[in-house]
Amino acid sequence: MRIFTIDAARVEEAHDLDALVAAGRPEHGYLWISCTRQELEIMQSQVQSALQALAGVQLVDLHVSDLLNQQLPSHYDYTSQYDVLVFRRLAASSADSDEAPPGLPATHLPARGGPPVLRRIDTSPVGFAVFDQLLLSVHPTDCAVRDAYAAKLLQSASAESRAAGARMPTGAVDLMLRIVNQMVDSYLGLRRQLSHQLDHWQTELINPRTRFNNWSAMLEARLSLHHLDEICEDQRTAMQDWIEAMKTWPEADTPGGQREHDLLQVRSRDVLEHIERVVHHVRRLEQSAETAVQMHFSAQSHRTNEIMRTLTALTAIFLPLNLIAGIFGMNFEFIPFLHRSNGFWIAVGAMLLIACTLVLVFSRKRYLERSSR
Numbered sequence: 622m623r624i625f626t627i628d629a630a631r632v633e634e635a636h637d638l639d640a641l642v643a644a645g646r647p648e649h650g651y652l653w654i655s656c657t658r659q660e661l662e663i664m665q666s667q668v669q670s671a672l673q674a675l676a677g678v679q680l681v682d683l684h685v686s687d688l689l690n691q692q693l694p695s696h697y698d699y700t701s702q703y704d705v706l707v708f709r710r711l712a713a714s715s716a717d718s719d720e721a722p723p724g725l726p727a728t729h730l731p732a733r734g735g736p737p738v739l740r741r742i743d744t745s746p747v748g749f750a751v752f753d754q755l756l757l758s759v760h761p762t763d764c765a766v767r768d769a770y771a772a773k774l775l776q777s778a779s780a781e782s783r784a785a786g787a788r789m790p791t792g793a794v795d796l797m798l799r800i801v802n803q804m805v806d807s808y809l810g811l812r813r814q815l816s817h818q819l820d821h822w823q824t825e826l827i828n829p830r831t832r833f834n835n836w837s838a839m840l841e842a843r844l845s846l847h848h849l850d851e852i853c854e855d856q857r858t859a860m861q862d863w864i865e866a867m868k869t870w871p872e873a874d875t876p877g878g879q880r881e882h883d884l885l886q887v888r889s890r891d892v893l894e895h896i897e898r899v900v901h902h903v904r905r906l907e908q909s910a911e912t913a914v915q916m917h918f919s920a921q922s923h924r925t926n927e928i929m930r931t932l933t934a935l936t937a938i939f940l941p942l943n944l945i946a947g948i949f950g951m952n953f954e955f956i957p958f959l960h961r962s963n964g965f966w967i968a969v970g971a972m973l974l975i976a977c978t979l980v981l982v983f984s985r986k987r988y989l990e991r992s993s994r
Contacts, residue, residue, distance in 0.1 A: 622660050623771060625653040627796070629789055632775055638667060642674045651754040651793050655771070657762050658689055668757070676752040678702045688748035688759040695746070695855040697862040704751045706797065706863060709744040709852055710766055710804040711811065744852055747804065749797045756793035758800065766807070770800050791881055798888045801860075805895040808853070818842070819906055819913070826917035839914070846907045853900045860893045934988040938979045942972045 624635045628650025635641055641652070652675060654668075661668060669679045680688075684705045687693055698705045747766065748759040760767045777789055790796035822839060867886055873879040949956065949968060958964030983989050 622656040642671050653756045655758045676755045693746050695859040697859045706749045707746050709746050711807045802892050808899045823913040826913045850903045857896045864889050934983045941975045
């Protein structure tokens with residue numbers, strides 16, 4: 622568990638929840654309590670007591686179940702005193718996931734097939750409970766997103782970062798939106814690798830000199846893109862619900878409070894716009910993959926038609942020659958040119974003449990022409 626006390630000028634980290642409760646709510650700034658799902662499950666009563674002491678309210682049992690659920694899709698919910706946002710993020714590796722609770726056997730998901738980039742399309746939910754001056758975030762075990770943003774937050778509090786113009790999160794809502802935005806950026810980074818992989822497959826599918834046989838990986842890619850599309854749709858719905866809920870917030874009493882509220886709305890719309898960009902790109906990749914497969918079969922059909930056209934033309938050239946050979950192979954006693962010394966050469970010359978004439982005719986009709994690559 623990692624605990625941060627944040628205000629406009631400093632960030633302090635602690636690890637003892639009891640000491641934080643004993644110190645009480647900070648006069649200035651807000652708190653960020655970050656724990657894993659296993660820690661929340663084991664220390665549920667302790668966390669609830671801390672929320673009661675620091676925020677004046679405990680989590681509803683249903684929201685606790687949502688935060689502990691590893692299969693929950695992205696969604697938004699609220700009460701009169703706090704908001705709950707569950708947002709699925711990309712799992713960077715097999716270690717960046719939930720472990721089994723103590724006393725229970727570990728469960729292993731089946732390995733995803735296909736190229737390595739497709740194995741990255743594995744997600745795990747991150748839950749946020751947003752209070753007025755407190756943010757509770759529930760992550761998978763060894764969550765890289767939490768650790769990366771915590772390091773960035775501690776660096777932003779340094780004198781050099783403040784001199785360079787780095788802005789600290791103004792409140793629990795702003796902090797939550799920044800973490801969510803960082804999770805969305807991981808999807809934006811993944812789309813470049815997916816585009817590169819699909820472009821490589823498209824080149825192989827369209828190239829007539831290669832024989833594409835990686836259909837299992839292609840099918841896995843289409844299923845993964847469809848799965849990613851569903852994830853992003855849930856994320857977009859959750860953020861749209863969050864933005865609609867923000868519109869119902871009471872008006873701020875001071876110009877500074879109103880400006881802060883406007884900035885939160887702008888940041889929320891920015892996160893939504895990033896999600897929509899990912900959705901648009903994923904759907905474009907799905908269409909590109911489908912188009913590449915259709916173009917592949919069209920090219921194969923065109924190649925088959927060309928081969929059949931060439932074979933038909935060659936068959937038509939040799940049919941008259943077979944006819945002449947068949948005539949002279951009849952068992953009749955009297956056949957023209959059969960007993961002449963130059964009869965063989967006359968028949969061969971006639972065959973060559975007929976063959977050359979048919980080749981010339983078929984070439985003019987472009988029956989023997991190869992299509993340009």
